[in-house]
Amino acid sequence: MRLIYHVMLVAVLCVRGFPLGTMTNETPADPYIFTTDLLPSDPRFMPPLANGLVGWQVYSDIMHMGGVYNGEGGDCHRANLPCPLAVRMEIEHDEMAGHLQHSYTLDTHIGIFSHTLRTANVMASQFLYAHRHHANLLVMEVLLVRQGTSQEPIVAKLNSTFSPQSDDIVFHSEACYRGGSYIQGQTTKPEFPGEACPSVHIIWTPIPTSLSLLAHQAQSRWGFLVAMAGDKESAQAHYDTGLELMADGNLRPTHIRAWEEMWAGSKLDLTGPEQLSQAVIGCMFYLLSAFPSLHEAADHFGGVSPGGLSNGGPEQDYRGHVFWDQDTWMYPSIALFYPHLARAVLEYRVRTMDGAKHNAEQQGYKGLKFPWESAVSGREVCPEDVYREQEIHINGDVILAFQQYLYLTRDLSLFMEGRGSEVIWGVAEYWVSRVTWRAEDQSYHILGVMPPDEYYYNVNDSVYTNTVAKMSLQFAVELAALLRYPAPAEWQTVADKIKIVFDQELKYHPEYDGYKKGQFVKQADTVMLGYPLGLPMTPEVRRNDLELYESVTNPAGPAMTWSMFAVGWLELSEVERAQGLLKKCFKNIQGPFQVWSESSDGSGAVNFLTGMGGFLQAVLFGYTGFRVQKDCLAFAPLVPDEISQLCIRGVSYLGNKMDWLVRGQEVHIILLEGAKHAGPTKPCALQVVLKNSGTKMPLIPGKPTTFSRQPGLVCKVDGASLCWPL
Numbered sequence: 001m002r003l004i005y006h007v008m009l010v011a012v013l014c015v016r017g018f019p020l021g022t023m024t025n026e027t028p029a030d031p032y033i034f035t036t037d038l039l040p041s042d043p044r045f046m047p048p049l050a051n052g053l054v055g056w057q058v059y060s061d062i063m064h065m066g067g068v069y070n071g072e073g074g075d076c077h078r079a080n081l082p083c084p085l086a087v088r089m090e091i092e093h094d095e096m097a098g099h100l101q102h103s104y105t106l107d108t109h110i111g112i113f114s115h116t117l118r119t120a121n122v123m124a125s126q127f128l129y130a131h132r133h134h135a136n137l138l139v140m141e142v143l144l145v146r147q148g149t150s151q152e153p154i155v156a157k158l159n160s161t162f163s164p165q166s167d168d169i170v171f172h173s174e175a176c177y178r179g180g181s182y183i184q185g186q187t188t189k190p191e192f193p194g195e196a197c198p199s200v201h202i203i204w205t206p207i208p209t210s211l212s213l214l215a216h217q218a219q220s221r222w223g224f225l226v227a228m229a230g231d232k233e234s235a236q237a238h239y240d241t242g243l244e245l246m247a248d249g250n251l252r253p254t255h256i257r258a259w260e261e262m263w264a265g266s267k268l269d270l271t272g273p274e275q276l277s278q279a280v281i282g283c284m285f286y287l288l289s290a291f292p293s294l295h296e297a298a299d300h301f302g303g304v305s306p307g308g309l310s311n312g313g314p315e316q317d318y319r320g321h322v323f324w325d326q327d328t329w330m331y332p333s334i335a336l337f338y339p340h341l342a343r344a345v346l347e348y349r350v351r352t353m354d355g356a357k358h359n360a361e362q363q364g365y366k367g368l369k370f371p372w373e374s375a376v377s378g379r380e381v382c383p384e385d386v387y388r389e390q391e392i393h394i395n396g397d398v399i400l401a402f403q404q405y406l407y408l409t410r411d412l413s414l415f416m417e418g419r420g421s422e423v424i425w426g427v428a429e430y431w432v433s434r435v436t437w438r439a440e441d442q443s444y445h446i447l448g449v450m451p452p453d454e455y456y457y458n459v460n461d462s463v464y465t466n467t468v469a470k471m472s473l474q475f476a477v478e479l480a481a482l483l484r485y486p487a488p489a490e491w492q493t494v495a496d497k498i499k500i501v502f503d504q505e506l507k508y509h510p511e512y513d514g515y516k517k518g519q520f521v522k523q524a525d526t527v528m529l530g531y532p533l534g535l536p537m538t539p540e541v542r543r544n545d546l547e548l549y550e551s552v553t554n555p556a557g558p559a560m561t562w563s564m565f566a567v568g569w570l571e572l573s574e575v576e577r578a579q580g581l582l583k584k585c586f587k588n589i590q591g592p593f594q595v596w597s598e599s600s601d602g603s604g605a606v607n608f609l610t611g612m613g614g615f616l617q618a619v620l621f622g623y624t625g626f627r628v629q630k631d632c633l634a635f636a637p638l639v640p641d642e643i644s645q646l647c648i649r650g651v652s653y654l655g656n657k658m659d660w661l662v663r664g665q666e667v668h669i670i671l672l673e674g675a676k677h678a679g680p681t682k683p684c685a686l687q688v689v690l691k692n693s694g695t696k697m698p699l700i701p702g703k704p705t706t707f708s709r710q711p712g713l714v715c716k717v718d719g720a721s722l723c724w725p726l
């Protein structure tokens with residue numbers, strides 16, 4: 001039975017002035033609400049609740065805080081913190097009162113998990129959330145409502161598994177603070193000798209073992225807070241805020257409003273198979289949960305790890321380290337909506353530059369080498385040598401994220417005051433020192449690497465690695481020109497003469513020098529030359545790459561792989577083939593809360609945000625054909641027949657936000673008036689240019705622009721003032 005039943009008409013999915021679709025009489029279940037009467041048997045598939053600072057999995061007795069790691073080097077992992085909300089509610093249940101019904105619901109509209117128990121006498125609900133606006137707060141609420149005519153006392157038991165201890169932190173009890181219990185402590189081992197050990201202060205409302213409705217009392221509600229921060233003053237201030245909001249009845253409303261605002265500016269609704277629609281919503285929800293609030297300065301953001309903040313303790317989910325998964329897989333879908341959150345990711349990399357410099361020196365090279373696995377310092381924390389030394393494509397992946405940001409926003413402040421340019425120069429210097437010149441073929445080579453396909457190492461000229469290196473050098477030259485920075489000549493020379501392996505006979509890209517057609521591959525690698533790298537190639541070569549690697553890629557490989565094939569086939573207008581590949585991801589989605597496992601058999605990291613990021617890119621960049629280019633946002637919409645309508649709200653471009661609707665043969669775009677969170681620069685006047693006819697149509701705020709489905713681009717209106725900040 002559904003606790004919360006939102007009635008929704010397909011026809012009103014897209015508001016804000018789009019022409020309405022056909023009305024239906026059905027009121028389908030709201031795909032934003034994941035509900036069940038039976039919890040998953042594997043506790044790893046319980047829903048994570050997170051807000052970019054705090055992460056927790058429902059009922060778990062541990063939680064994590066962004067940037068709080070314990071352990072040295074490769075052993076460094078998210079510090080397990082005890083979670084006072086590790087409480088299950090039970091009801092003293094009289095058999096006479098009839099059947100006891102449970103329901104568990106994750107409402108992704110508002111980021112609240114609830115457990116409701118019903119008997120003939122009572123409805124008892126426990127609500128749990130990680131506050132979306134006040135990120136230092138976790139909240140539990142309990143609501144008891146008398147049902148029927150009984151006047152007996154009603155008791156809800158709260159069974160807690162919490163104990164105020166941790167293997168990672170020696171906690172000390174402090175005096176109660178405003179009725180709250182208070183512990184604080186420091187992690188035991190720093191990331192590197194000499195680095196500081198972070199402190200954690202936790203204040204929480206003590207939770208009794210039971211709550212009661214007295215005889216004749218109709219209903220009652222209780223609230224419990226957990227506030228956490230890195231120091232006493234801050235933890236107390238957050239606890240104060242929580243108490244005030246609760247007293248004013250604003251604790252939940254501020255949380256809900258923050259989620260509503262987030263969704264309003266980044267929404268993806270498709271009318272089609274329920275499984276697909278729910279998958280898209282689940283991915284957006286969990287990905288947004290991994291990022292900071294839109295209201296905060298994001299200068300403490302600790303990055304996103306493959307399993308998110310809820311996971312990543314000792315020996316688990318890559319220990320909460322940050323990989324290319326963040327920059328290549330998760331970032332693009334977020335950057336398309338929220339420049340502010342994109343910037344948080346880039347600033348995380350800026351803050352870790354000292355560590356990256358150290359890594360480059362350790363390897364004997366110049367400039368910056370971002371670690372294969374990153375924590376707080378940016379020094380390498382990957383426990384295994386081969387990845388840390390050889391999987392160097394990460395350096396180019398980081399740069400691509402900066403480049404996309406510049407093209408989407410034209411915000412140079414990140415590169416100047418924000419020191420982003422130092423990242424670009426540092427990586428360019430690294431590549432220049434890392435390449436080897438061979439006179440025989442008059443080219444530069446990158447020797448001894450592990451490509452994204454981790455089945456191979458010590459190979460030369462990984463085609464992905466060399467391409468991403470070439471692109472980061474080209475971007476360095478371009479940015480240097482823009483900032484009047486004297487770029488060393490080698491940046492251009494190396495970019496021009498770096499070897500990009502290609503088989504002239506078979507007309508495809510071998511994965512590396514010496515790769516033999518047919519060799520088994522772990523995951524998406526060479527197919528990423530087409531997307532996201534955008535290496536120019538003929539459709540014939542693109543097709544050959546896709547076909548060749550599709551047939552040799554491990555079917556049980558990690559979840560993000562198939563989405564890249566899907567994007568490729570969409571480029572070639574093979575929409576059904578794309579759809580078939582995209583749907584392979586469904587095996588990685590573990591019900592009922594749409595939690596992703598890294599592998600399709602349920603093993604590997606959870607909640608696998610990398611796979612979700614890939615899946616969203618297949619929808620956001622695949623179906624739409626969006627490509628972020630230097631002077632435009634290109635598009636080429638193509639959706640499978642089973643999707644009758646695709647609506648993407650809040651696409652951010654050059655200080656604007658716009659909604660896109662693709663329905664059948666029609667495309668509608670609305671530029672939003674006075675949109676929030678559109679980015680740091682003032683809006684540019686935009687136009688649509690259609691490829692076939694060359695027709696130009698200005699985008700006028702508030703007024704839909706409609707055209708028949710075809711490729712084109714969105715760019716500045718001719719003659720409009722340059723959008724670079726003055």
Ligand SMILES: *[C@@H]1O[C@H](CO)[C@@H](O)[C@H](O)[C@H]1NC(C)=O
Nearest residue numbers: 087088090157158159160161
């Ligand atoms: C409380 O929960 C634990 C663990 O889930 C369980 O073993 C125990 O029986 C529960 N206690 C009560 C009193 O229900």
Ligand SMILES: *[C@@H]1O[C@H](CO)[C@@H](O)[C@H](O)[C@H]1NC(C)=O
Nearest residue numbers: 447448458459460461513514
């Ligand atoms: C890579 O290049 C080096 C130097 O030319 C060579 O010695 C080595 O055998 C090559 N490795 C492979 C796997 O081809």
